[in-house]
Amino acid sequence: MINISINGKPYSYEEELTIYHAAKEAGIWIPTLCYNEKLKPYGGCRVCLVEVTGKPVLVPSCATNITEGMEIVTDSDRVKGGRQFIIELLLARTPGAKEIQELAKKFGVDPTGDSAQGSVSTYLLKRAEPPFETTCILCGLCVRVCAEVTERHALSYEDRGMKRRITPPFSKVADTCIGCGSCAYVCPTNCITIEEA
Numbered sequence: 001m002i003n004i005s006i007n008g009k010p011y012s013y014e015e016e017l018t019i020y021h022a023a024k025e026a027g028i029w030i031p032t033l034c035y036n037e038k039l040k041p042y043g044g045c046r047v048c049l050v051e052v053t054g055k056p057v058l059v060p061s062c063a064t065n066i067t068e069g070m071e072i073v074t075d076s077d078r079v080k081g082g083r084q085f086i087i088e089l090l091l092a093r094t095p096g097a098k099e100i101q102e103l104a105k106k107f108g109v110d111p112t113g114d115s116a117q118g119s120v121s122t123y124l125l126k127r128a129e130p131p132f133e134t135t136c137i138l139c140g141l142c143v144r145v146c147a148e149v150t151e152r153h154a155l156s157y158e159d160r161g162m163k164r165r166i167t168p169p170f171s172k173v174a175d176t177c178i179g180c181g182s183c184a185y186v187c188p189t190n191c192i193t194i195e196e197a
């Protein structure tokens, strides 16, 4: 049995779970974007951050397991601030993504990036040239499902920094793609559409 506390309340679990799953079982909502039950969590988007007593930094709940005596906080100002910061960065990249706008509203972040907390996203938006038109948050779920589940390797990353994007290898339609649609299925911002070649 693993005994922990979440937001000051005690909980016991028979098996080792991630913080995200333990909170879910306790009826506590934690936002996620890059997490999918079919894939091993890798803590890419950081929107699921929580506070763990004794840890100097916020940790991604989808990629951190509970341990005996762990004290977890999911609703503090620090957690809220950490998630707001991540959402601002995501908004800066994908101002048109409805899913990110919804998260922004939930966490009190101005979807236009003009709020007091919006300084980072505003800065990045001004730097972005040309403005991003994608709704891809570069979480990599599509690349990973294509490699790890369907084993087709028909998608990969290209370029770096602000120009980073996801594309078939060498930007050509990949022979290995079987059109299964699993990339579109896992995409948290619905930015992939499947078309006839």
Ligand code: FES
Pocket: 031, 032, 033, 034, 035, 042, 043, 044, 045, 046, 047, 048, 049, 060, 061, 062, 063
């Ligand atoms: S959902 Fe946990 S890091 Fe993205």
